[in-house]
Amino acid sequence: FKIKNAELEIVCGITSKLPNNTQPEFAFAGKSNVGKSSLINGLMNRKNLARTSSEPGKTQTINFYHVNSEFYLVDLPGYGYAKRAKGEVEKWGKMIENYLHTSRVLKNVFLLIDIRHEPSANDIQMYEWIVHQGFEPIIIATKADKLNKSQLPKAIKLIRQTLNMPADELLIPYSAVTKKGREEIYDIINERL
Ligand code: GTP
Ligand code: MG
Secondary structure, eight states: OOOOOEEEEEEEOTTSOOOOOOSOEEEEEEBTTSSHHHHHHHHHTOSSSSOOOSSSOOOOSEEEEEETTTEEEEEOOOBOOTTSOHHHHHHHHHHHHHHHHHOSSEEEEEEEEETTSOOOHHHHHHHHHHHHTTOOOEEEEEOGGGSOTTTHHHHHHHHHHHHTOOTTSOEEEOOTTTOTTHHHHHHHHHHHO
16 A cells, blocks of 8 residues: 555535545544544654644544545544533534444544543444444554553453454554554555545
8 A cells, every 4th residue: 555645635614624535535533632633644654744643632623634535544532521611512423423324434433442441422423423424333442552552451351342343344553653553554444436
């Protein structure tokens, strides 16, 4: 898998109209600060094309990154960001839901979960929503570099159990630091292009 070029092509705010893309889209969902933008940078082989921050709530628009003039990586705003006004949170929820619901070229929704934490009620809700919409959920357990080898199996098991995942569903540990897990994600994208 080779990244020839990547650019931020479309930015959608609350009031923007969603694009009507014809090439495949792959979306990345998860709570604020879980590492969505970092993962997208890793996949694009770019350090900071997608803006990241140690402060949650960095990505506040739906950002469409066009890769190899062939497909889109879609960076979604994180949920569960407490500092946002309630009305705003609802509008955002609706916009994300609207996007996931209406895109006709969305191939996969990757749901990111911090490998160190038990999935929250919001994570479970998002997971069930993905399933309900007929997508095959793919869980990315982020920040895998924060645990040592002996801690990983237990952490993965906790995520699987909390989400009630069938054994044949994919859970991929990923690290933005070591890029562990990147090839597996490329393979999934490649299969669906
Ligand atoms: P929002 O845009 O606020 O929803 O957050 P996000 O999910 O896009 O998270 P972002 O990629 O901005 O990362 C949040 C913080 O976690 C940053 O400080 C990143 O450097 C850090 N981070 C992301 N992925 C990893 C990882 O795999 N390992 C480690 N150690 N840190 C990570
Ligand atoms: Mg972000």
